Amino acid sequence: MNFGTVGTGWITDAFIEASKESAGLTHAAVYSRKTDKAEAFADKHAVERVFTDLNEMAACDVLDAVYIASPNSLHFGHVITFLNQKKHVICEKPIFSNLKEWKKAYKAAADNDVFLFEAMRNLHSPNFKSLQEGLREIGKVRSMILPFVQYSSRYDKYLAGEEPNIFTTKFSGGALVDLGIYPLSLAVGLFGKPADASYFPVQLDSGVDGSGTLVLTYPDFTGTILCSKIAQSSNRCEIHGEKGMLLFENAGDMYKPRVVYNGSAEEKMLKADQHPNNMVYEAEEFARIIQSRDMEAYGRLKQLSYDVLSVTEKVRHENGIIFDSEND
Numbered sequence: 601m602n603f604g605t606v607g608t609g610w611i612t613d614a615f616i617e618a619s620k621e622s623a624g625l626t627h628a629a630v631y632s633r634k635t636d637k638a639e640a641f642a643d644k645h646a647v648e649r650v651f652t653d654l655n656e657m658a659a660c661d662v663l664d665a666v667y668i669a670s671p672n673s674l675h676f677g678h679v680i681t682f683l684n685q686k687k688h689v690i691c692e693k694p695i696f697s698n699l700k701e702w703k704k705a706y707k708a709a710a711d712n713d714v715f716l717f718e719a720m721r722n723l724h725s726p727n728f729k730s731l732q733e734g735l736r737e738i739g740k741v742r743s744m745i746l747p748f749v750q751y752s753s754r755y756d757k758y759l760a761g762e763e764p765n766i767f768t769t770k771f772s773g774g775a776l777v778d779l780g781i782y783p784l785s786l787a788v789g790l791f792g793k794p795a796d797a798s799y800f801p802v803q804l805d806s807g808v809d810g811s812g813t814l815v816l817t818y819p820d821f822t823g824t825i826l827c828s829k830i831a832q833s834s835n836r837c838e839i840h841g842e843k844g845m846l847l848f849e850n851a852g853d854m855y856k857p858r859v860v861y862n863g864s865a866e867e868k869m870l871k872a873d874q875h876p877n878n879m880v881y882e883a884e885e886f887a888r889i890i891q892s893r894d895m896e897a898y899g900r901l902k903q904l905s906y907d908v909l910s911v912t913e914k915v916r917h918e919n920g921i922i923f924d925s926e927n928d
């Protein structure tokens with residue numbers, strides 16, 4: 601399948617590199633708003649087709665699919681443009697600003713008989729499977745703490761009076777939808793949608809959350825997610841069961857998954873043969889689902905994306921964090 605790319609940031613570089621290791625995806629076109637930038641990006645990735653008009657790119661017969669890594673609030677318009685030209689779409693997280701957009705876009709995907717994926721890379725990696733296996737060892741889960749606390753260099757720009765996209769309501773930014781979404785997706789992937797969720801944000805003057813604590817309520821336990829773009833932590837994640845705990849580093853990569861049983865200091869390492877660029881797994885899985893029309897796997901990912909967005913939308917609105925597109 602030939603795919604084009606929208607967005608010229610480092611994450612697009614990473615997805616293009618990942619696609620080279622997955623059977624079924626060939627990078628065939630780039631889009632950027634400016635010709636110079638588009639040509640430079642195309643040269644860097646040895647691709648001939650260059651677009652500065654999104655509608656022209658979406659209409660290009662050579663393309664079967666697109667990977668979209670534009671600022672969050674633009675995802676919806678970009679996704680719809682490609683779906684309506686019968687292109688499969690892989691869209692970066694957070695897929696949309698709210699459920700209203702999500703429902704319209706998944707309807708457009710179904711109407712055009714194409715697939716739409718949220719690129720939530722941590723859910724497709726071998727380390728995610730290791731965590732699922734590790735959970736079987738620690739007994740009944742009673743609590744967990746999943747931090748994603750990573751100081752952003754863009755916060756320095758924000759403090760200097762600039763308006764980086766991710767720190768604005770105009771571009772549907774904030775810590776929860778940018779970083780909290782990794783541990784939240786992990787929690788929903790491992791345990792399903794929580795019965796309830798509450799968020800305690802630290803709101804910036806721009807209106808978005810610079811950091812916050814998300815509390816997830818499950819029937820037998822409560823989980824805590826810390827997310828921040830304005831402070832730094834070492835990001836060790838812990839899931840606590842009655843027989844032991846599951847530890848791993850970083851909710852985006854889940855490095856070094858391991859179990860420590862109660863009464864022991866020994867760490868039992870779980871299988872972790874993960875590629876340094878864990879986007880290779882999602883690229884491979886999306887291509888596989890499209891080519892084999894695996895509607896069961898597609899339905900599972902679709903539901904997960906919906907459940908995650910329903911949590912972030914609910915807790916945002918409860919805290920008065922409203923994106924500009926929601927004021928229209």
Ligand SMILES: NC(=O)c1ccc[n+]([C@@H]2O[C@H](COP(=O)([O-])OP(=O)(O)OC[C@H]3O[C@@H](n4cnc5c(N)ncnc54)[C@H](OP(=O)(O)O)[C@@H]3O)[C@@H](O)[C@H]2O)c1
Nearest residue numbers: 607608609611632633637669670671672692693694721765
């Ligand atoms: N999965 C992951 O690990 C991961 C990591 C990082 C980011 N992401 C996601 O990837 C997406 C892009 O993130 P990013 O940090 O690269 O965003 P960004 O720097 O704000 O923008 C991404 C691209 O969009 C275009 N753009 C920037 N500002 C724009 C504007 N005002 N209007 C129209 N287009 C604009 C630029 O491309 P051109 O100038 O070439 O048009 C830019 O390269 C986000 O949804 C983010 O959550 C995912």
